[in-house]
Amino acid sequence: MDHLKAKLEELNIGNIVENEPLKNHTTWKIGGPAKLFFEPFSIEGLQKAIKEIVNANVTWFVIGRGSNLLVSDKGINGVVIKLGEDLAHLEEEGEVIRVGAGYSLIKLATIISKKGLSGLEFAGGIPGTVGGAVFMNAGAHGSDISHILRRAHVLLPDGTFTWYSNEEMNFSYRTSRLQKERGICLEAEFQLKAGDKEKITKEMQKNKDYRRESQPWKSPTCGSVFRNPLPQHAGKLIEDAGLKGFSIGDAQISEMHANFIVNKGNATAQNVLDLINHVQQTIYIKFGVKMETEVELVGETSIK
Structure with missing residues (x-):
């Protein structure tokens, strides 16, 4: 090293x-x-x-x-x-934009809506970067990255570059090719549509406000912890199981939205893992539903 x-x-x-x-x-x-x-x-x-x-x-x-x-x-x-600010460029050509992986998704959605381009309204409250959003096929409010991505610029482990088309990214719910094959998303090209600036901005702001009002963004959190076991919703199942507010150490299931785990101050990764495990066991016993995590586990971590 x-x-x-x-x-x-x-x-x-x-x-x-x-x-x-x-x-x-x-x-x-x-x-x-x-x-x-x-x-x-x-x-x-x-x-x-x-x-x-x-x-x-x-x-x-x-x-x-x-x-x-x-x-x-x-x-x-x-x-x-x-991938930070040095990989956070933005280029516009008509209804197509090319964005660096380090660009803030919320910032992008805000800027683009003010230009009268539609397609990113759903991202108004999604934290993270463009690169992470492509990796996870981030989405909300009935849309996701797969709806607007034209192609992704990817660096492969052998040091070569490639462009993957939307089809080649193999998108599905909160999933992309990059979760199964090693590669770094460097840039994304999005196909947007010109529309009414006021209407687009209003829709984007509505989505952003919804997140602020219904999700615990004032506390340290990762976003949604579990994938929705469609047609059911993770937050509803956890709430129905009576687990809102349940804590292990400083990791607590949010009282605001049950699919969020907040760090009350000094939560450890192990606290969170134990809490995830408790939720999975409880939901399976009560409802017979297997809960899969949306959050990515990195390093020496494991779900029991």
């Missing part, structure tokens, strides 16, 4: 920190240290870094704003790559 750090520093392609606490980079404010924390200055710099990391046979993981993520208390014994 020391040799890899020295090589990355020599290339001068990004900021590098050793043993960086990942709780500082997740919306849950949970997570142990990353052995190496790397934030590239550019796509080209990231390409060079991936080649060095893969050649060194070192574990690597990519984050954006750290939503929808539960990092082990032991952290990650490898390289954590953060």
